[in-house]
Amino acid sequence: MNKNMTDKLGFFFMGLIGRFNENSSIYVGTEVIFTAGLKKFKGNAIPDGDGVAYNYNGVTRKMSFPDMLKDIQAEALKYDAANIIYEERGTRLVITADGKNVNMATEVLKDREIKAGETSTLLNRDYLVKSTEAQALLKAIGIMSKDGKIKNNRIRKYNQIDHYVELLAPELSSLKREGTVTILDAGCGKSYLSFVLNYYLTEVKRMKCHFIGIDLSPAVIEASKKIQSELGYRNMEFHAMDIKDFRDGRKVDVVLSLHACDTATDMALAFGASRDAEYIVAVPCCHKEMLSTYRYEPFKGIMKHGILKARLADTLTDGLRGLMLEAEGYEVSIVEYISPLETPKNLMIRARRTGRKNAESAMEADSLIRAFGIYPSFRIYLDEYKYGDI
Structure with a gap:
């Protein structure tokens, strides 16, 4: 990627820093994928105190979120393209950059949909907390089994x-x-x-x-x-x-x-x-x-x-x-x-x-x-x- 594109990437990162500062309590992590020809090189970050723990090339460093983005921007100069995936609870931002342009898209995250017949027919509410979208939550509090089914003996609790x-x-x-x-x-x-x-x-x-x-x-x-x-x-x-x-x-x-x-x-x-x-x-x-x-x-x-x-x-x-x-x-x-x-x-x-x-x-x-x-x-x-x- 040329410097014009990495500079443009930097403008997107400014917005990402603002978002992180506002929503740090629901920040889940960042994944970066650099591409050179047919080869891909991956890095990832997870929350660590006020900053992140960023792993790239087998090395994990604790750093601030802006410093991590500076590293990613500098590293992007060495590659043909980069995908940066920034994830919050319920939302994912995907930034794609190559030698021609930089774009960003927003995705709303949902869990795997439960197939027909997987849950009891007694589940007849129009749920606000839907089993098709809140599986991690419902499993953690014991409403849903590990295989994605609402437990029969927890249907009443789920309704409540x-x-x-x-x-x-x-x-x-x-x-x-x-x-x-x-x-x-x-x-x-x-x-x-x-x-x-x-x-x-x-x-x-x-x-x-x-x-x-x-x-x-x-x-x-x-x-x-x-x-x-x-x-x-x-x-x-x-x-x-x-x-x-x-x-x-x-x-x-x-x-x-x-x-x-x-x-x-x-x-x-x-x-x-x-x-x-x-x-x-x-x-x-x-x-x-x-x-x-x-x-x-x-x-x-x-x-x-x-x-x-x-x-x-x-x-x-x-x-x-x-x-x-x-x-x-x-x-x-x-x-x-x-x-x-x-x-x-x-x-x-x-x-x-x-x-x-x-x-x-x-x-x-x-x-x-x-x-x-x-x-x-x-x-x-x-x-x-x-x-x-x-």
Whole structure:
């Protein structure tokens, strides 16, 4: 290749450097193929810290991404042609250069399509996270077998997590903007839903996002880190700690909490409200706190039946959570997450920040708190966040 063509290649590389700087957390690698006559000479790079580990001619060097491109540009002078393949999660850029021209094409990456009959006929949803495109993800979280089939005993889980994405997608997509959307998963467990959301937002919606997973259990955090390493999802971090000890000053845009037990849900909601999170989502689990503390004389004849008292406690707990979120400046909806035939703990609380505090909701919450003789943990935690005890 002549110098005019390698100079032109350099202009393309300037754009590639800008892209790498913006999307380094989803950068997968670079492959270069030099051609001289019938011979081909290959090099490849993988992420390494803030730069890359570039292997060419049997030697691996750690270097910055711009320095690697300078090496490729200089080396191209020795050959007839060069193909440079730059890959991000879900996207590949292919730059072809020879003695006549330099061109670039963009490819959307998809996994091998599953042949008819490979999956169960029970898979009848119009999936957002498609098994034909998300095989690496679905295998890593145990939904899909190694041979590319959805496991029969995981169909229900697959439907649940895809429906979770469906319920959240419209709101999360509205957060798409310049900069990175930070999503915190409180009580993340093995983080399956965060991995699925990460895939969907990054590779389908093309959003810049960063996930923070927090859980008290070191074992489940290690399991999450193992899946993260397998998938190469570098826009995630995991911490074995109590959320009340999370002191990071970064802006948190979204707070998620799935099946956190009892008052752990309240702590997650209070954390999100205290941080002015744009969107808070919780699927509560058990509701033990109010069941053991609340009294209401007019309902005495009803509450003597334990099962009715428990169901009323569940309703009051989530209803008060909704009112207190409204009081803090959120628009709240409470919907069925999945069928009650699968689990009675099937409500999802969704709160979108408006910034306009609702005095009427605050008064209504206060009235209920007095009437039932309770003081919800949501309010305790929120006061602690506001006044510095957490």
